[in-house]
Amino acid sequence: MGILFLLVIIILIFLLRKKRQVYSIPAGRAVYGDLQSEGKTLVSRRYGLSGKPDRVIRKGEELIPYEFKSTEADSPRTGHLLQMGVYFLILEDNYAGAVIKKGVLKYRTRAFEVRNTPELRERVLRTAQLMRSMRGVPRRNHDNPGKCFKCSFKEVCSQRLIK
Template sequence: MSIGLIIALLLMLFALFLLWQGRREQQRAGLPLGRLLYTDLHPLQPTERVLFDPQTGLSGKPDYVVQQGNVLIPVEVKTREAPLQPYLGHIYQVLAYCLLIESHTGHRPPYGILRYRNRTFAVDYTPQAEQTLRDLLAEMQNATPRTLVRSHDDAARCARCGYRAHCDQRL
């Protein structure tokens, strides 16, 4: 066997090992199997452009987008431990990413992924969930400063709020 053939075989084995290791890391990170189209979390990767839905005025970027066949799955990563059930705000965030992907591509994701440090939840993007999200977005767009009631259960969160200087309900 020639040295060139041995090197080619070693390189092929190394490539297979890297592919296997990448799949293993993807599963360990709680990401669905598929082609990782982009991540918004990598500090050296250029920032992806923001997705925008002109009908609702909604804009945002999921942390990851994974392609499974012709389907794009948004993934939102939270650094905290998982609660018993996902927080409603986090569920709406994943649903918003599903809506944005559908608006951007014309293809409806069947679900999105919500990944906490120690647990992963699939959030179904059903027509009912989409309608609930759209109703919430419409309510938010129709809100006025007088109708908004802010939650002030967390004094530290209130202290860090970017609107604190203009808020008449600050703690």
């Protein structure tokens, strides 16, 4: 019985590691998850932004947001980079003292590390500011409230389709 139990534990650990490798999930302890839409929306009151990263991994003092996209891409898409930038700001606001250096953006077959740079931060804040004022922002190109519901900029977007 004892050996069987040990075997089951070893197999479970092996499967979890395999899953982590296949999906490029950073090693560490998950402190937030929304892969199955189970997470509550994280909100930054300070920046007026919100989001639901697929995972947030804690590794010591460091927090690493992780986002999975079922599409394919040769390089990170602009909207996804901004989304990751929003996650950095939200985590900064929600986890005082945490170190937030990078995130992982995983597409179907490729994964990219996104650095939390001052440039990305500036770009996200500028985009949020533009969305509030609608200056220079392209008009909404869809009629899908679900898209707005999931959007990290919904709190500040003047064109959102949801309350």
